[in-house]
Amino acid sequence: MSHSFATAAPIKPGCLACANSLEPGAKFCGTCGTPTQIGTHGHQALAILSKPPNKVPGFAPIVPRPVPGAIQEFQQELGKIIVLLARERLFLYFHWLTFLALNASGVVISFKCYFGYLGDELTRLMMASTPLLYVNCLALLCIVPIRGTRKEIARLKERLNFVKFQIEYFHLLK
Numbered sequence: 595m596s597h598s599f600a601t602a603a604p605i606k607p608g609c610l611a612c613a614n615s616l617e618p619g620a621k622f623c624g625t626c627g628t629p630t631q632i633g634t635h636g637h638q639a640l641a642i643l644s645k646p647p648n649k650v651p652g653f654a655p656i657v658p659r660p661v662p663g664a665i666q667e668f669q670q671e672l673g674k675i676i677v678l679l680a681r682e683r684l685f686l687y688f689h690w691l692t693f694l695a696l697n698a699s700g701v702v703i704s705f706k707c708y709f710g711y712l713g714d715e716l717t718r719l720m721m722a723s724t725p726l727l728y729v730n731c732l733a734l735l736c737i738v739p740i741r742g743t744r745k746e747i748a749r750l751k752e753r754l755n756f757v758k759f760q761i762e763y764f765h766l767l768k
Contacts, residue, residue: 622653668761675757679750686743693736700729 608615609623609630622629708722760767 627653665761665764668757668764672754672757672761675750675754679747679754682743682747682750686740686747689736689740689743693733693740696733696736697730700726700733703729 609626609628611628612623612626614623614625616623616630620630704722704726707725708718711718711721713721
């Protein structure tokens, strides 16, 4: 076994842009994506390109940068939706407090009627059930705006999520 310096080691083709070795027969560099000029056998070194290589491969699309004006519009809409959501939550709290206050006042009036009337037990019960029935039925009317407000809050949350999505992925949507 004799080793001589006269025999040349096989030359692996390399990329001129990033100096990484190329696979045999590759049309592009696997690391930087620079196009290669394949020789007749595919194992020859690269020829010098006429122009300097790009940082981004030619086959990969370049994503445009987001337009600041469009993102600013989304930010303003996001602020408006947050204010609307806070307003609707205040409405919801107000409707719940109205519902609870009416129910509580109906119960208080019923107790006053029951304990304030002098008579037998059945008459006192009938006197107490009248305000309880009418005032608490009036309080049940508060359930309609409560349900509407909850639906509006759910709709605003969905809009808020959509605007956040648009802000996050605006560069992909264009």
